[in-house]
Amino acid sequence: MLKAIIFDCDGIIADTEPLHLSTLQQSLRQEGIVLTTEDYYAQYLALDDRGCYKLVYQRNGLELTEAKLSELMRRKAESIEPIMRRELTVFPGVPDFIRTASKRLPLAVASGALRGEIDLILDHAGVSSYFEAIVSAEDVTRGKPDPESFLKALSLINGRRDNTIDPAECLVIEDSLHGVQAARMAGMRCLAVTNSYDRSRLSQADIITSSLADITLSQIEIVFEY
Incomplete structure (x- = not known):
């Protein structure tokens, strides 16, 4: 689930x-x-x-x-x-996807960007308040494809609740090859968005979409049934 x-x-x-x-x-x-x-x-x-x-x-x-x-x-x-x-340009459909997802699930950011850059992007998109945890380049010693940032983000999410969420119950949303690899190494499912690479380059992901405007949580949840 x-x-x-x-x-x-x-x-x-x-x-x-x-x-x-x-x-x-x-x-x-x-x-x-x-x-x-x-x-x-x-x-x-x-x-x-x-x-x-x-x-x-x-x-x-x-x-x-x-x-x-x-x-x-x-x-x-x-x-x-x-x-x-x-x-700065926010991708179409992203703020709506984040707002919808936040009503049902805890959300986090795990990025190789600096914290100030992440904050600027989230503020510009109007979605800062929807994230429980943010992991930036300053918070890890190993960047992607190492899974450290994703595992740390999940640890921060789990620190806010009594029932632990396992990596296998977590979805990573990525656009890069190293990001997809890091998600798999973390034991998490991955949704890849073709903003930076075409579908053939992101084939290790569990789901691939051209835009977050074109996919729903219900479609994503099907992957977690197997």
Whole structure:
């Protein structure tokens, strides 16, 4: 039985992946490093900022000190916030889906984004009050595809109730390959939305939809009957 839902944020609630890409590329260009759009979507999309920079430097054969990593992350965070405030777009149907789901189930966010970025997105979408728990990049030591963020979100949900919800009773909503893999490693079911990848790339998910506007909780609950 479906008893809880955990949402990714970037690429699920709001169309922020292009904004992350452009600010990541800008910060890397200042270091003489080129990151193509194709490489970002193929290898980096689900990683948090720390993971992105570390992998980029590793694949370019460059040393990345902790001080330089902190500087890069700070510059990106400072540059993306005003852009998000100007250009943030919420995906169609998402606020309604969240409001409807919250009437029946506890909801959480587990994202590789920084907490300030998550709060900005949820506030912009008008859905902040519907989430019991938020897990951001600052709250975990291992990013997706490691399941740490999803398991921590479920732990926070369980901390608010007497009856424990098992991972198998939890749905993750994701747009990325690493996110789908993390959900499976957490022992959770996964609904993938084709906002960032086509259906063939997300085949490990239990359900795939082109939009949260096109699916209902009743359709999702069928998956939990097997």
